[in-house]
Amino acid sequence: MLAxxxxxxxxxxxxxxxxxxxxxxFLFVLADMSMFGLFFLSFIYERSKNVPLFNxxxxxxxxxxxxxxxxxxxxxxxxxxxxxxxxxxxKLNYVAPFLFLGFVCGAVFGxxxxxxxxxxxxxxxxxxxxxxxxxxxxxxxxxxxxxIAGMVILAVLWHNARHKRYHGENCKGLESGATYWHMVDLLxxxxxxxxxxxx
Amino acid sequence: MSNAISSRFLVFVxxxxxxxxxxxxxxxxxxxxxxxxxxxxxxxxxxxxxxAVFRYYMELKYAPLSWQLTFDAWLLVLTVCLIIxxxxxxx
Numbered sequence: 001m002l003a004x005x006x007x008x009x010x011x012x013x014x015x016x017x018x019x020x021x022x023x024x025x026f027l028f029v030l031a032d033m034s035m036f037g038l039f040f041l042s043f044i045y046e047r048s049k050n051v052p053l054f055n056x057x058x059x060x061x062x063x064x065x066x067x068x069x070x071x072x073x074x075x076x077x078x079x080x081x082x083x084x085x086x087x088x089x090x091k092l093n094y095v096a097p098f099l100f101l102g103f104v105c106g107a108v109f110g111x112x113x114x115x116x117x118x119x120x121x122x123x124x125x126x127x128x129x130x131x132x133x134x135x136x137x138x139x140x141x142x143x144x145x146x147x148i149a150g151m152v153i154l155a156v157l158w159h160n161a162r163h164k165r166y167h168g169e170n171c172k173g174l175e176s177g178a179t180y181w182h183m184v185d186l187l188x189x190x191x192x193x194x195x196x197x198x199x
Numbered sequence: 200m201s202n203a204i205s206s207r208f209l210v211f212v213x214x215x216x217x218x219x220x221x222x223x224x225x226x227x228x229x230x231x232x233x234x235x236x237x238x239x240x241x242x243x244x245x246x247x248x249x250x251a252v253f254r255y256y257m258e259l260k261y262a263p264l265s266w267q268l269t270f271d272a273w274l275l276v277l278t279v280c281l282i283i284x285x286x287x288x289x290x
Binding site for chain 1: 204206209210212213216217220221223224227228237238241242245248249252253255256257258261262263264266273276277280281284285287288
C-alpha cells in the first residue's frame with residue numbers, strides 16, 4: 001500500500017496530457033460548478049445580513065445524516081472510478097457491476113435526502129420559513145436533481161457496459177459520464193460544510 | 200495503460216476522503232477550535248477533498264495545464280470567499 005502511494009506521488013506523466021472523455025463535458029461541468037459557486041457566494045452574502053437567524057436555523061439540520069450522505073457519494077465516486085479503470089484495463093466483467101454499485105449509492109443518498117425533506121416538512125419547516133431554509137431547500141434540491149440526472153447517466157452507462165461497449169480506447173462515453181458523477185460528488189463535499197456544519 | 204492510477208492508490212484516496220469527512224465532523228462536534236478558525240479549517244479540508252476528486256477521480260492530474268489551473272482557480276476563489284465570509288460574520 002505504501003509503495004503504491006509513493007509511486008503515485010512520484011509517477012511521471014507517461015503519455016500526452018489529456019482530458020478524460022469529451023472536453024465539452026468538462027466545459028459543461030465547469031459551467032455547472034460556476035453556477036453553484038454563485039449560489040454559495042449568494043448564501044454567504046445573505047447570511048451576513050442575519051447571522052443569528054442562519055446560525056440558529058442551521059441547528060435544525062442533521063449533521064450526521066449529512067456526513068453519511070457525504071461518505072455515500074464518495075463511495076459512489078470510487079465505484080465509478082473503478083468501473084472506468086476496469087474498462088481501460090480490459091476487465092470488462094467488472095465495469096457494469098461497479099457502475100451498478102455507484103447507482104445504488106446514489107439511490108441511498110436520494111432516500112436519505114427524501115427522509116430529511118419529509119422530516120423538515122413534518123416539523124413545519126419549508127422553503128418559505130426563512131432565508132436559510134430557502135437556501136437549504138434550493139441548494140440541496142438542485143443538487144438532488146443533479147444526483148437523479150447522474151443516476152440516469154449511470155443507468156445508461158451500466159446498460160452499455162453490460163453489452164461490453166466500453167473497452168480500451170473506446171471509453172469516452174464512460175469517462176464523460178463518470179466526470180459528471182464526480183462533479184455531483186464534489187459539489188456535495190462543499191454543500192455539506194457550508195449548510196450543515198458552519199455557522 | 201497511459202495515465203492509469205493504480206487501484207490500491209484509489210482505495211487510499213477514498214480512505215483519505217472518508218477520514219477527512221469524519222475528522223471535520225469531530226472538529227465541529229467537539230468545538231475543537233474557535234468559530235472563525237473552525238470555519239477556515241473545515242473549508243480547507245473540504246477544498247483538499249475537492250482537489251483530490253479533481254486530480255484522482257476526474258483525472259485532472261493528467262490533463263493539460265490550462266484545465267488544471269482553471270479548475271484549481273475555481274476552487275481557490277470559492278474557498279477563499281467562503282472562509283472570508285464565515286470569518287467576517289462570526290460563527
